[in-house]
Amino acid sequence: xxxxxxxxxxxxxxxxxxxxxxxxxxxxxxxxxxxxxxxxxxxxxxxxxxxxxxxxxxxxxxxxxxxxxxxxxxxxxxxxxxxxxxxxxxxxxxxxxxxxxxxxxxxxxxxxxxxxxxxxxxxxxxxxxxxxxxxxxxxxxxxxxxxxxxxxxxxxxxxxxxxxxxxxxxxxxxxxxxxxxxxxxxxxxxxxxxxxxxxxxxxxxxxxxxxxxxxxxxxxxxxxxxxxxxxxxxxxxxxxxxxxxxxxxxxxxxxxxxxxxxxxxxxxxxxxxxxxxxxxxxxxxxxxxxxxxxxxxxxxxxxxxxxxxxxxxxxxxxxxxxxxxxxxxxxxxxxxxxxxxxx
Amino acid sequence: xxxxxxxxxxxxxxxxxxxxxxxxxxxxxxxxxxxxxxxxxxxxxxxxxxxxxxxxxxxxxxxxxxxxxxxxxxxxxxxxxxxxxxxxxxxxxxxxxxxxxxxxxxxxxxxxxxxxxxxxxxxxxxxxxxxxxxxxxxxxxxxxxxxxxxxxxxxxxxxxxxxxxxxxxxxxxxxxxxxxxxxxxxxxxxxxxxxxxxxxxxxxxxxxxxxxxxxxxxxxxxxxxxxxxxxxxxxxxxxxxxxxxxxxxxxxxxxxxxxxxxxxxxxxxxxxxxxxxxxxxxxxxxxxxxxxxxxxxxxxxxxxxxxxxxxxxxxxxxxxxxxxxxxxxxxxxxxxxxxxxxx
DNA sequence: ATGACCTATGTAAAGGTTTACATGACGCAT
DNA sequence: ATGCGTCATGTAAACCTTTACATAGGTCAT
Numbered sequence: 140x141x142x143x144x145x146x147x148x149x150x151x152x153x154x155x156x157x158x159x160x161x162x163x164x165x166x167x168x169x170x171x172x173x174x175x176x177x178x179x180x181x182x183x184x185x186x187x188x189x190x191x192x193x194x195x196x197x198x199x200x201x202x203x204x205x206x207x208x209x210x211x212x213x214x215x216x217x218x219x220x221x222x223x224x225x226x227x228x229x230x231x232x233x234x235x236x237x238x239x240x241x242x243x244x245x246x247x248x249x250x251x252x253x254x255x256x257x258x259x260x261x262x263x264x265x266x267x268x269x270x271x272x273x274x275x276x277x278x279x280x281x282x283x284x285x286x287x288x289x290x291x292x293x294x295x296x297x298x299x300x301x302x303x304x305x306x307x308x309x310x311x312x313x314x315x316x317x318x319x320x321x322x323x324x325x326x327x328x329x330x331x332x333x334x335x336x337x338x339x340x341x342x343x344x345x346x347x348x349x350x351x352x353x354x355x356x357x358x359x360x361x362x363x364x365x366x367x368x369x370x371x372x373x374x375x376x377x378x379x380x381x382x383x384x385x386x387x388x389x390x391x392x393x394x395x396x397x398x399x400x401x402x403x404x405x406x407x408x409x410x411x412x413x414x415x416x417x418x419x420x421x422x423x424x425x426x427x428x429x430x431x432x433x434x435x436x437x438x439x440x441x442x443x444x445x446x447x448x449x450x451x452x453x454x455x456x457x458x459x460x461x462x463x464x465x466x467x468x469x470x471x472x473x474x475x476x477x478x479x480x481x482x
Numbered sequence: 483x484x485x486x487x488x489x490x491x492x493x494x495x496x497x498x499x500x501x502x503x504x505x506x507x508x509x510x511x512x513x514x515x516x517x518x519x520x521x522x523x524x525x526x527x528x529x530x531x532x533x534x535x536x537x538x539x540x541x542x543x544x545x546x547x548x549x550x551x552x553x554x555x556x557x558x559x560x561x562x563x564x565x566x567x568x569x570x571x572x573x574x575x576x577x578x579x580x581x582x583x584x585x586x587x588x589x590x591x592x593x594x595x596x597x598x599x600x601x602x603x604x605x606x607x608x609x610x611x612x613x614x615x616x617x618x619x620x621x622x623x624x625x626x627x628x629x630x631x632x633x634x635x636x637x638x639x640x641x642x643x644x645x646x647x648x649x650x651x652x653x654x655x656x657x658x659x660x661x662x663x664x665x666x667x668x669x670x671x672x673x674x675x676x677x678x679x680x681x682x683x684x685x686x687x688x689x690x691x692x693x694x695x696x697x698x699x700x701x702x703x704x705x706x707x708x709x710x711x712x713x714x715x716x717x718x719x720x721x722x723x724x725x726x727x728x729x730x731x732x733x734x735x736x737x738x739x740x741x742x743x744x745x746x747x748x749x750x751x752x753x754x755x756x757x758x759x760x761x762x763x764x765x766x767x768x769x770x771x772x773x774x775x776x777x778x779x780x781x782x783x784x785x786x787x788x789x790x791x792x793x794x795x796x797x798x799x800x801x802x803x804x805x806x807x808x809x810x811x812x813x814x815x816x817x818x819x820x821x822x823x824x825x
Numbered sequence: 826a827t828g829a830c831c832t833a834t835g836t837a838a839a840g841g842t843t844t845a846c847a848t849g850a851c852g853c854a855t
Numbered sequence: 856a857t858g859c860g861t862c863a864t865g866t867a868a869a870c871c872t873t874t875a876c877a878t879a880g881g882t883c884a885t
Binding site: 500501502503504507514515516519538541542543544 | 832833834835836837839840841842
């Protein structure tokens with residue numbers, strides 16, 4: 140393009156009548172330069188419209204001031220608000236944010252590592268729940284940079300983690316149902332592989348036990364967090380004719396599936412069944428009945444994670460290896476006391 | 483950190499027993515290098531795990547292979563899928579994607595320009611509908627790079643635009659209502675300032691005129707695209723007692739407001755009123771009644787925009803200055819034929 | 826045998842910073 | 856007068872590429 144050559148530090152130095160070293164110092168360590176000199180340099184900078192060339196600087200400093208964010212699905216509504224938090228904090232501290240949409244595809248994950256190995260990013264935020272494949276490929280063993288995991292911890296690693304306190308949140312959710320009088324509470328979304336699911340199940344169990352309610356294994360159903368899994372689990376319960384008075388769901392998407400199934404069977408919610416979600420994603424308030432759920436502080440999760448990563452980059456050892464933020468109970472219309480008579 | 487110094491082109495050259503120029507050529511212009519030499523170089527690269535330092539390369543080539551995306555709200559559900567498209571296409575062509583969340587804040591917009599003026603990005607995608615403020619600040623007049631506007635065109639400029647064909651889409655939406663037998667159709671979301679709104683209003687008018695339906699100015703109401711604006715407009719109609727049989731809304735959020743207002747008044751939808759949205763955002767299928775709407779091909783919009791921008795960067799004059807993609811009618815349950823008797 | 830041309834490779838400059846080290850001026854204690 | 860310490864600034868190397876230009880060897884027509 141018509142790249143009308145940008146001003147360099149040399150142009151500024153010439154105008155100010157000093158050496159380029161002095162200009163650099165005037166910019167980066169103002170105290171080390173005489174007042175009068177600094178004034179002249181600043182004037183020259185203003186006159187030329189000089190901005191320092193980030194490439195040259197990064198080359199020299201071995202620092203790009205960029206953070207790579209690796210997410211399995213950038214389009215996920217749960218992710219976008221976290222991204223806002225990540226970006227806000229990074230921007231505030233002078234860092235840029237590079238995004239990589241991996242789709243859980245090993246090839247893409249490996250590809251994004253080029254940003255790391257080519258020095259284009261200093262650190263990495265992982266929302267994938269695992270290290271990028273290809274980081275230990277033969278002949279490709281990229282040295283991984285400082286990292287922070289968000290949302291899903293990386294198993295068998297000491298990578299710092301920032302996310303919601305799933306155990307506590309799920310416990311609070313179950314307690315809310317119990318406080319409304321429910322004693323037969325189903326848990327939809329057990330999974331032996333996903334850490335998040337396991338924690339939320341443990342929270343559910345803890346609340347029931349604390350209330351002296353026996354755990355009924357027939358009320359705990361598998362699910363992968365999709366709307367369809369919620370629908371299927373609900374149907375399954377009706378087929379077996381083992382019914383709860385309330386459904387505690389692994390997340391809002393699952394809860395939506397449950398609601399759809401119950402609506403289809405023409406039950407009146409929340410009079411006949413209560414449903415509780417987790418996440419508070421945007422549609423939660425638009426479903427009928429609107430969903431009572433635990434809200435994840437997504438913005439703050441993003442900010443805290445970025446803060447931690449930048450801290451690592453600046454050499455601070457973190458005081459603790461994981462930050463768990465509390466989720467907040469959002470009461471809407473999908474939970475009510477159970478009917479004394481069974482539906 | 484424990485930056486165990488990465489291999490440079492010089493290390494590779496030493497191992498392969500050639501000069502660094504040859505290594506560079508073996509990588510970038512393989513045909514210009516003898517087969518045997520190329521083999522040796524590749525072997526050396528494999529052995530060292532060398533990757534070219536993007537900073538040094540960018541410095542030398544004056545090209546960063548990065549694209550800056552400026553969006554007013556990264557958290558907007560309408561945006562995230564566009565982002566996926568943008569990122570996918572960029573990644574496919576070897577570019578990285580840098581994101582900037584401006585919140586429509588002039589200061590932040592100006593701040594992100596540092597990526598441009600410091601050579602950290604070669605091009606820019608604008609979702610803001612205007613040039614970043616500060617691009618012509620005194621002493622700061624950054625040369626703007628190649629740009630493409632998405633979603634909202636930049637008025638009074640010749641910046642290429644990629645988006646949905648709003649006129650056509652809105653016309654199709656209105657035609658759908660007309661085909662169901664509606665003749666009193668309200669348009670919610672007029673705005674004298676926003677180009678998108680004006681186009682959609684024109685589409686609405688065109689459809690009605692083509693069907694020989696007189697335009698009733700009382701059925702055209704202002705709105706800014708928020709859910710609240712939809713609710714208010716609906717209330718306003720009841721207060722004035724000028725009622726349509728169908729509501730054509732500027733977007734899904736507005737349609738949601740209309741549905742909420744009608745539900746609150748205990749109308750039976752779609753028997754008594756039909757409601758139509760535009761966008762097909764994720765909750766559209768979860769509202770009751772689920773929303774009939776025009777689906778924006780967001781993924782394709784993102785891809786097309788990035789394709790166009792990268793084309794510009796590679797020196798192709800675009801064949802045309804704007805790309806309008808068609809939206810698709812999604813029929814759900816919020817539209818039905820009007821009752822012959824007024825509600 | 827000579828020159829022209831081609832191919833494969835090497836040499837060195839350039840790109841724009843930061844910073845270790847050198848320089849020089851000055852004040853002050855001896 | 857000498858020496859020392861401090862302060863402000865300058866010189867030049869280093870960061871790692873790409874690439875214009877130079878070189879050298881080989882082929883081929885004359």
